[in-house]
Amino acid sequence: MLLEYFQMIDAVEELDPDNGKIVARADVPMESPVFEGHFPGSPLVPGVLLIETMAQASGFMLLSRLKFEKMPFLANVTSAKLRTFVEPGAVLRIEAQLEHDGSGFAASRARILCDGKKICDSKLMFRIMPFPNDALKDNMLDRFSQISRSPAE
């Protein structure tokens, strides 16, 4: 994770676009400028960034389903529960499952676990829209390529 650059996902460990499922990994860094403010002397990953992490995992699953022809933008977060603190050095498992593939929108359910314990969960909705420009599409493709690569490659 590079919290300050909103790079939340480090690796895609399982991906089944046809069935709308993804499992990803995120390694919380030991140090980050984010921790200087959240909180001084007691660093914790902000809850909004955990929601962003679930959104990004869902987003990469949707991008794969859409074959990177359109972009999912987070539009709605419901029933978000932040169950426990996440500290520097934590290794997170992010699971997301497509709940509904609508016309111009999609909904997912996602959760994050750490050492088998549920950290947070939420329902997320996305607007599915054309990429606003080629640069964003290229960036998404590059990022997906980086996180999809197995460590052996």
Added chain:
Amino acid sequence: MATTFEAVAEIIADTSDIPLEEITPEKNAFTDLGIDSLDFLDIAFAIDKHFGIKIPLEQWTEELNENNADVDEYFVLSKLCARIDEIIAAKDT
């Protein structure tokens, strides 16, 4: 069994906090009931799930954006429900 309109009205009331009695067939979801596009995503989601369909929201939006259609044609509730009935009928044939 609830009619399509009754089911849609309940969905709108549940998702948008609009009193059920204010939701009548001649109302336009956007201009009369004040539903915005984000709220309508929730409504479309609930309609899709309730009826087991996929309303072609993307196509309708494109047609509206290209000025090939009037917003009333899709979003006056009686017309929306008629379109939902058409989609259900097409799915069942």
